Structure formats: structure tokens, C-alpha cells
Amino acid sequence: MQYSSLKVLENREVAKNIFKLKLEGKYNVKPGQFFMLRSWEDEPTLSRPFSIYDKGENYISFLYEVKGKGTEKLAKLKCQDTVKVLGPLGNGMDISRIKGKVALVGGGIGIAPLFYFAKKIEAHVDIYFGFRDEVYGIENLKCKNLYISTESGKVGYKGYITDIFNPFDYNLVITCGPLAMMKKVKDVCKKTATPLYLLMESKMACGIGACLVCTCKTKDGMKRVCKDGPVFKGEEVVFDA
Amino acid sequence: MQYSSLKVLENREVAKNIFKLKLEGKYNVKPGQFFMLRSWEDEPTLSRPFSIYDKGENYISFLYEVKGKGTEKLAKLKCQDTVKVLGPLGNGMDISRIKGKVALVGGGIGIAPLFYFAKKIEAHVDIYFGFRDEVYGIENLKCKNLYISTESGKVGYKGYITDIFNPFDYNLVITCGPLAMMKKVKDVCKKTATPLYLLMESKMACGIGACLVCTCKTKDGMKRVCKDGPVFKGEEVVFDA
């Protein structure tokens, strides 16, 4: 983990309100890990967490959706600007632990971390990505089978990705996206007893496990998404009503 | 007075830490008037006052020194960016009231408003500008006599401009600069009984006369620099010890 100022190599709008940010830097990163980013001085007060989307020899990249103040400021970044970056953070997953036939189920911007999972295990992975309307972030995505759904019907299956996803065939499922989607995935995986990993989200302050504001309820008590997660076992997480 | 978003036509560093900012807009402005500028959202909380430095048919321009947070943000402006601008503000001076031989005595960035005075009354004005080291803001400056001093001796007289300024010859003196300089100018003008106008500075919040935080002590009580000033008669202002 290190705290550095990285140079922007690219910051491009790849779909409406969806940007790809490429920063110069050499890192060892596991899929599911994230970085705290900050391209501003005072406001907003806190830095923002973003999952590793892709990485190369000399760069790391992120895929982000513009939601509020922080991402609006990121969206203004130009080449050569610098961003303060803390990371890599979180547990992430040892790829060696990922065996057999794997399904990655992502919804919306939740696909961002899954891209890097796919890259690492492309040989034995099927992908299920659901979008609202526009499809993004799948450039250079390699996998055995790619299933796409859009709520608008613009591309692929018209409806939710969970409508067409069946865990039965898989040895492992990894999911990231809106809470409602992840709950649904958890439910179906329970029925088929398929091992599941969830990538949880939470508002973060320190990002490194020191402040306890980012907790998620688990069977073993409150756990820190930033340190004990963001990758949690499906059966571990307790979803509130 | 109006509140508008103006487009940046130019924002150029003309000397170390001194920038010229040109904004697109049509305004009627009197010399000595100023605008409240803001090119940021939240921080710093308050907008910043800057005197009219020059104006053309379709633009207004400012000359500013980078001092703190606000001016640092202004310095980052690029062409086509927008700035929120409130003004013109303050009393300014009716040029018709400026008669006879006039001396403009400026120190440092205090020369900014005097440039526009000079432009309006170039036929009968002498200029005394003092700088620390570098000389700036005098491009296209027209006047009868131009006296320059630098503390470092880099250009012109080595020392303070007040060392070489004598109000005796003038019907009117207008001054703007560091407090110590303006006090000195006031003292010498008192001796020669030369009418004097001072351009006062004060931290501002509203900029339009509503909040009373920018007051300056005068013989007739506390007056608002932003509304009753920034141009004050020499004899009016009470300098605290």
C-alpha cells in the first residue's frame, strides 16, 4: 500500500457519464482490490474508492460513473494532471483460489472490478453483465461466453441479467452491482449451493481499516469493507431488510 | 450591476505570480470600480474582489497577483472556462471630475486599477509605479511621464516610489498600493495640500454593501469599502496606528 501522486494518461468518456481513467504507475494488484482517489483539495472532504478495472506494466485504470461531487471532479481531469492515489487496498482475491467454471455477474458500474477478474481468469469464465441502456466497459473483454442484458432492450436480452443467469453450471460465482441484484444472485446461488463471492460497497473515510465507518454486517459481526472486504463470501454477508 | 458567467478569453502569467485575466463581456465601468470573481464551487467560501484593469468593446480584464487559495484557483483558468462575475461594484470615479494635472501613484499589484484610470485620462496624467523587483502591467500604458521604481534596482529608480514622488506639481493624486505606501502618500499630499484619492482594500463578503464586513474607518464613521468606496478622499480616511 502506498500513497502517491499519479499522472493521468487518459480520462475518456466511454459512455454517457461513464469514464475510463488511466493513471501512470506500477502496482501489484489482486482482482477485487481498490484505490482511494482524490483529484481535489478541500471538497468533498473524503477521497473516493474505485476498484481496479485494468492494469498494465506501467499503468492502472479505473472505470467510473459520474454520480456526485467527487466523480464530477474526476471527470474534469486532463492528461498530465495528477491524482492522489492510496492503494492497493482491500483483500481482493487470490486467483489461485478461483478454480473450475466461474461466472461473473455484474450490474451497471459494478462490472468495473469484474473486468479485471475476467482478464485474470479468461480461460474458464462466463460473463453476465446487465446494463440499463448503454453497454460499456467490455472492450477487449475476453471470456468463454458473454451474456449481456439491458433494461431498455437496446443490446442483448431485454430485462435484468438475473433473469437469464443460472448458477447451476458453475463452480463459483462472483458478483458486483446494485444491492438488489446481489441479493438476487445470493438467493439463486443458495438454491444451487454454488459458492459465491460478493463485492460489497460502503461509504469510506480512511479506506485502510482504521476508522470503522465502512462496516458491513456479517455472521461474525461487523466487518470492514475496506480491509476485511470488499470481497466477502456469499454466506457471510447479512443483508438488512 | 449584474451577476453572470463569463468566458475566459485569456489568462496569462505576465510576471512571476502576476496574471492577466481577460473575460468576454460588455460592461460600463468607471475607473476604480471592481468585480467579485469566483471560478470555484465551494472553497474558498467567499468570492474575491478585483479592480477593473482594462476593458474593451467585448471584454473586461484584470491584473492579479497569486496570493492564496482564491487566486491560485484563478491562475488555473484556461481559455473557454467560465468565471462567475458580479459587478461592476463600488463607487469608482467620474472621469469628468478628474481635472488638471494628475498623478497616479501605485505600488505592486495596486497598479492594477490605476492602469484603467490612466487609460481614461492619458492626456494629463503622470504615473509613478513602484515594484519590488519585476515590472509588470505597463504594456500599452500611455501617459505624459512614467516613473518606475524597484526595490531591487532591477528597473528604474532603486528604492520606493514615494522616495521620488512629489505631489507639489499636481492638481490631483490618486493612489493604490500597500497601506504603508498610501499613508506616506497621504502625508506628503497633506503637506502640499494636494487633493488625494485613495483606493482602499478590505476583506469582502457580499461586495455590494449589504453585510458591513468591509468597512474602513473614516471621519464620518465606518464606511463600506465595497459600496461607499473603494475610492475615498484622502482626508476622509482614518488610518489606525
Add this chain to the structure above:
Amino acid sequence: MLNISLWGKTFKNPVVAASGTFGFSREYNEIYDVSILGGIVTKGLTLNKREGNEGIRCFETSSGMLNSVGLQNPGIDYFIENELPFMKTLNTIIIANLGGGSIEEYVQGAEKLDKSDVDIIELNISCPNVKEGGVNFGIKSNIAREVVKEVRRVVKKPLVVKLSPDAEDIVDMAVTCVEEGADGVSLVNTFKAMAIDIYKKRPVFKNVFAGLSGPAIKPIALRMVYEVSKAVNVPIMGIGGIKDYKDAIEFIMAGASLVQVGTANFINPFACRDIINGIENFLKEEGINSINEIIGVI
């Protein structure tokens, strides 16, 4: 849908310009037509003209500002003669903010304002009591009680008491004011705060302390409004760091019938106007028919 009727008056919307930040409304009226406002509170008025404080009066802090104006104002007689007539030409509710350094001064000021054309009197009890060596009237409920009681005696117009967040117990303070006949409370005034010039090794302000306002204080002010609204059943004007319609709606949901906007006017001269429009849009988008439906829904 933004109309609110209080104290026999109709506010066309809940947005009121806060005392001391809007002068006597002439200046902002040059930027936009301030008649669109629900109401306007005057600069703090005292019986006699005051020059206010010397030295620096303003200092910026993170998302806020400190002010030490010190009640500079032309006096109530001058106000009634020279400022009020103009304000009465505006189509909005005029609220006179009354300050003072002693109970007698408050009472005499209140008498004059009560006879004038102002619609409402807002009693600012966060003034230092000159008789008690500068101790603030607004800290202890029993001291505030005396001021409110005496002022109420002479005021027939609606009387709103403006509370200081430095009160020892803001809820008890509000309850006390209502017990003594306040028709409403407004809160909060600025927080007692300070800044130090580390190079000069001395406080930035001559008076050492100054009042903190602006977005920085909003979360605390909102909490206070919420707590007070649970304890009193008079209308509340919510104040403190409101900078946009979202902030305004938070205060309204917390129990404020009206909101006052102060420092935000400096951040954005159109702040009040933008907040009014923002509230209206919010209500439409959320399918709420009247602002009254969300006052104190929390």
C-alpha cells in the same frame, strides 16, 4: 404550493433572507427583484445608531466565515424613517431584527418597532449584555427569560426570538422563550468561534471572538432545529449554513416552517432565488402538493 400562513400573515414561500447578510435589501434588489422572497430580516437594529467594531471584521474558514461586525446600524428611528418605507414597497414580509445591550434598550427599541410598519419582530438575544459586563443574554435560559418577558409586554406584533447555538441548553432556551410569550423561534445565530494569526501571534479579531456562519455549521444547526421542533409548538425559522434547496428542505423536514439564508448570499448572490426555485421543483418531482405537508415530517 409554497405558501405558508403564520401569525396571520402569508409568506409566499419559506425562504427568508437572514439578518445582517441582506442589509435593508436595497443592494440585493439591484441584482434581482427581492419581492420574490418569502420575507426579509433587516440588519440587526438597536435603539441608537452604532458604529460597530473596529479592525478586521471578516475571516474565512473551511466552508464558513467568521464575522465581527458588532451591530453596526443606523438606529431604529433612522431605519423607520429612511429604510422601512422602501422595504414596504417590496411585496414581501418585513421582519425587524432587534438587538440591544440592556433590557431597557431592548424594550425601548421594541416599542418603536411595534409602532412601525414592520410585520414581525425578531428578537436577537445573542447580544452581549453591557450591564453584566458583556455576558451574552442568549446563553442561560433564566437571563433570556427576563428579556423576552419584558419585550413581550410591549410588543403586539408577532414576536420571534432568535436563539444562539451557544445556549447552554438550546431546547430549554426555546421552551423558556415560548413560555414567556414568543410566537416563534428562529435558530441558529452564529457560533462563538475564533481564529489566530500565527505570524502576529495574536487573535485575528480585536474582540478575540467572532461569529461562525456558513455551510460548515449546517449539520449542528439542523440538529438543533430538530430538537427544538420536538419541544415547542410554535413555528420555527431554521437558520444555519443553508446554501441550496436541499439544505432548506432538510431544515423544513426537521421542523422549520421557514428558513433563513445568510452566508449563502455571499457565495451566490442568487442563492435565495435559486433555493425558492429548487424547493418548488423538488415538491413537483416528489409529487408533494404543498410545502406544509413536509414541515416536520421527520
Add this chain to the structure above:
Amino acid sequence: MLNISLWGKTFKNPVVAASGTFGFSREYNEIYDVSILGGIVTKGLTLNKREGNEGIRCFETSSGMLNSVGLQNPGIDYFIENELPFMKTLNTIIIANLGGGSIEEYVQGAEKLDKSDVDIIELNISCPNVKEGGVNFGIKSNIAREVVKEVRRVVKKPLVVKLSPDAEDIVDMAVTCVEEGADGVSLVNTFKAMAIDIYKKRPVFKNVFAGLSGPAIKPIALRMVYEVSKAVNVPIMGIGGIKDYKDAIEFIMAGASLVQVGTANFINPFACRDIINGIENFLKEEGINSINEIIGVI
């Protein structure tokens, strides 16, 4: 030049990491060597393990944040066994922050900590008193008095009481704590505040209220430190919104011997380190030989 000797201990500089923002220091130690700090305050500890609050625990505000962690901690025994040994390997002063829901709980926790290897105990009295239906121990001096008295009885180590800015009278509160034997006071804790989700029409936090920290509160915290420093003659740890060396020096000039840095660690993970360096440079540039020369110069 940054050394400060207090309570028979030497702090290598006045910068201390604030409770709850620095965990048990393991995490920040991965980013930089935290032994450079003057001291480290642990996350608030209670006699028994606590899970803390459910629901959202963090919300951002202008130049600040609200938190509602609710004293999640592994309990004092676990701390002493599993965290303290690591902390003791650091070359810095370790301060245990003690919370509790009743006087007995405080006392039992204090007894354990007093027997442990921590250097100093910081008693956090801004906890809700579970016995009195959640009323905060830190609001009224006479309630705080009881806690401090009982804890003091069992603590031989230096005992610092951490004050809440919501105290009715912060100066009286500090004086009371010192009367009951506090060796120092630290202030301020977070301000009681709130936020509302206007779309869901309900408070953001399950507990309604949460604690405000960060640069927003600095001017108020600084004022409180200044006022308290004029009233007590024990060392003070100044806390509240300190984000850079200038803020730290303001607190020191206002009377704090040490400063604690909390939220700023989130804004800049190197905040404490940068503040230490900044103070040193400031002293050099201003020709000041020792930090001790400027403590309370205002």
C-alpha cells in the same frame, strides 16, 4: 525543538493521532512509520467488545463528516492482549481512550487499563449513559464529576478527560474535571449533529444524530481550547478540525500543549507527518527555539 514533557513523559512532538481515526495504528503504520508521532490515541475502548451501530456510519458535510460508529471495539482485554503489544513496539506514547455506558463500566475498564502498559488514559465522557436512558455524561458538569471522581480513584497513570463540545459550559466542565483530579483535558470530541435524506424523508442515521468532525468545526474548537486554557492549569490536548501545521499552531498558541489530528488523516494519510514537519519549519522560520515558547502565547 519539538519535545514536550508532560506527566513525566516526553512527547517527541506535539502531534497525536486522535481516537477512532487511527485504529490501533497498524493500518497507518503500513503507509508510514507512525513512530514519528508524538503519541497515538487508541480507538475508544470499552470493558466488553461492542459491535457498534448498524446502518450507515458515515456521511459527508461541507468541510466535515458525520460519523456514527458507536464505539465498535474488541474490548479492553482483547486490546491489551492483541493490540497493545504491537503498539508498545512503536517508539511513541500510547494513550488508551476509554468509553463506557455506566460509571461501573468506566471504573472496571479503567482498572484494567491502569494495570496495562498504556502510558496515559484518556477518558471519553461523551458517551451516552445507558443507565440514565442514553443521556450523555459529558453535557452537565455534575454528571461528569461523578465519572471522573470514580475513575480517578482507580487510575494511577496520567488521566486526561476528553470533553464534548456539547457540554453546557465547556469551561465549567474542564474546571470540574480538574477539581476531580484530571491531569489534563483534551477537547473537543465531535459535535452532535444530523443529516436528513430528503428523498426518503428520514434521518440519514439510524440513531438520528451523529458526530460532526473535520475542518468545519475548527474555529469553534479553537475558541473552546482558548477559553479552557484560561481557566485551568493542567496541560491541554487541542482537537477539532486540525488539517495542517497552521491549524496545529493556532491550537498551541491558544493554549494546547499537544494537538490531536483526526479527520485530517482521511483527507491526507500523511497529515500527521506533514503537520510535524510543518511545525518544525514554522519554528525555524520564525526563529523560535522550542515549541514550549508558543504554548498559550495568546
